[in-house]
Amino acid sequence: MPPKKKNMQTDSTIKETDVPADGDAIANLAAANRRENEESEPEVDVTNNEILKELREYRLEIKTEFAKTNSRLDEAEKRIGGNEEKIQDIEEVMVEMLKTQEQLQEKLTDQECRLRRENIRIYGIPEQNEQSPKTMITFIEKVLRENLSIPATLDLQIQRAHRALGPRPPPGATPRSIVVKFQSYIVKEEVIRLAWLKKGFTLDGHKISLDHDYPPAILHKRKAYAEARRVLKENKLRFQTLYPARLRVHYEEGQVTYGTVEEATADMASRGLQVKVIEQPATLLERIQRGAWQPVQTKRSTAARKTEYFRQKLQAFRRTQAEDLG
Numbered sequence: 136m137p138p139k140k141k142n143m144q145t146d147s148t149i150k151e152t153d154v155p156a157d158g159d160a161i162a163n164l165a166a167a168n169r170r171e172n173e174e175s176e177p178e179v180d181v182t183n184n185e186i187l188k189e190l191r192e193y194r195l196e197i198k199t200e201f202a203k204t205n206s207r208l209d210e211a212e213k214r215i216g217g218n219e220e221k222i223q224d225i226e227e228v229m230v231e232m233l234k235t236q237e238q239l240q241e242k243l244t245d246q247e248c249r250l251r252r253e254n255i256r257i258y259g260i261p262e263q264n265e266q267s268p269k270t271m272i273t274f275i276e277k278v279l280r281e282n283l284s285i286p287a288t289l290d291l292q293i294q295r296a297h298r299a300l301g302p303r304p305p306p307g308a309t310p311r312s313i314v315v316k317f318q319s320y321i322v323k324e325e326v327i328r329l330a331w332l333k334k335g336f337t338l339d340g341h342k343i344s345l346d347h348d349y350p351p352a353i354l355h356k357r358k359a360y361a362e363a364r365r366v367l368k369e370n371k372l373r374f375q376t377l378y379p380a381r382l383r384v385h386y387e388e389g390q391v392t393y394g395t396v397e398e399a400t401a402d403m404a405s406r407g408l409q410v411k412v413i414e415q416p417a418t419l420l421e422r423i424q425r426g427a428w429q430p431v432q433t434k435r436s437t438a439a440r441k442t443e444y445f446r447q448k449l450q451a452f453r454r455t456q457a458e459d460l461g
Contacts, residue, residue, distance in 0.1 A: 226423060229423055230420065230423055230424060233419060233420040233423070234420065237420070240352075244350055244352045244353065247350040248349070248350055248353065248379075251347070251348040251349070251350065252320055252323075253294075253316055253317045253318070253319070253320050253323050254314055254315065254316050254317075254323070254347070254348030255314075255315050255317070255323055255326060255327060255345055255346065255347065255348060256299075256312045256313065256314055256315075256345070256346050256347070256348050257275070257278075257312060257313040257315060257343065257344075257345055258312050258343065258344045258345075258346070259310070259335075259338070259341050259342050259343040259344060260278070260310060260313055260338060260341065260343060261310050261339070261341060262298075262303060262304070262310045262311070264338075264339070265313075271296040271297060271313075272293050272295070272296045274296075275293060275296045275313065275315055276291050276293055278338065278343075279291065279326060282333075282336040282338065282343070283326065283329040283330055283333065283336070284329070285326070285329065289322070289325070290322075291317065291322060291326070292317055292318035292319050292322055293315060293316070293317060293318075294316045294317065294318050295314075295315075295316045296313060296314070296315045296316070297313070297314055298311045298312070298313055298314075299311045299312045299313070299314060314348060326345070327345060327346075327347065330344070330345035331345075347378075349379075353378075353379045353380060356379065356380030356396075357376055357379075357380045359380070359396040359413065359415075360376060360380075360382050360396055360399065362400065362410060362411055362413065363382060363396065363399045363400055363403060363410060364376070364382075366403065366408050366409065366410040367384060367403075367408075370408060372384060372385065372386065373385040377392070381393060381394055382396075382399050384399075384403075386406075395415075396413050396415070397412075397413055397414060397415055400412045400413045
């Protein structure tokens with residue numbers, strides 16, 4: 136019978152019966168086994184020391200980076216603070232300039248109104264009815280005397296009369312108004328009074344009306360009441376448009392005077408009138424004041440407090456003295 140093969144042993148040690156009885160061979164095998172066992176054991180002390188050393192180096196790098204970051208943040212805050220102050224100064228200057236501009240505009244409008252005090256505007260006279268600009272004064276005086284019953288003894292003292300500046304409208308369009316300047320303010324007011332008493336007049340089938348010669352800024356404000364006036368007429372409520380741009384309405388319970396179109400339409404709507412509430416867009420001054428720069432006063436942590444914060448965060452990675460000795 137063939138000899139039986141020996142089974143391979145799983146034990147890492149080698150018995151004397153498994154190797155030849157040679158002293159050198161046995162010694163070599165024993166030395167190899169010792170080396171294998173030593174290599175398989177973890178180098179705990181060396182590995183822990185290296186980890187601790189790397190953590191310390193890493194912590195030092197973090198502290199250095201945080202110091203650089205703090206320096207950059209301090210510089211950024213300083214620049215941002217300077218820019219905030221500049222923006223505030225610019226906004227304050229802009230607000231003052233806009234307030235001054237509004238005051239000057241009001242004075243300019245007032246001066247323009249005073250220059251137009253002796254003027255009237257006549258609306259509705261078709262183009263070319265005056266035949267020629269040279270005969271405009273004669274034409275206007277004749278129209279006023281015939282339709283307003285002005286006595287012949289009253290000298291109208293018309294200095295100038297001309298169409299409103301601008302291109303001539305196409306046929307069928309609304310004709311340009313006629314500006315008439317009187318020498319006397321008293322005469323001008325008498326003509327206006329007679330025209331308003333008659334509520335205008337008709338000339339060749341065209342409705343003619345007279346009004347004061349307002350500057351464009353005043354006209355724009357007065358035209359804003361068009362919607363309110365339309366609704367008041369539909370409801371048969373008496374009203375007056377006062378100088379410069381106010382609306383007086385005579386309700387059953389009494390009269391009310393509005394200073395702005397927003398106020399007028401809002402109150403009329405609250406009274407049950409079917410009027411569109413008008414909201415004027417905010418002016419540049421209002422937008423600047425509403426959206427003025429408000430610097431946020433924040434107190435950023437100092438470098439020491441930040442260092443302490445991150446030191447606590449890194450505390451979880453710190454080894455105790457007992458662990459270092461073990």
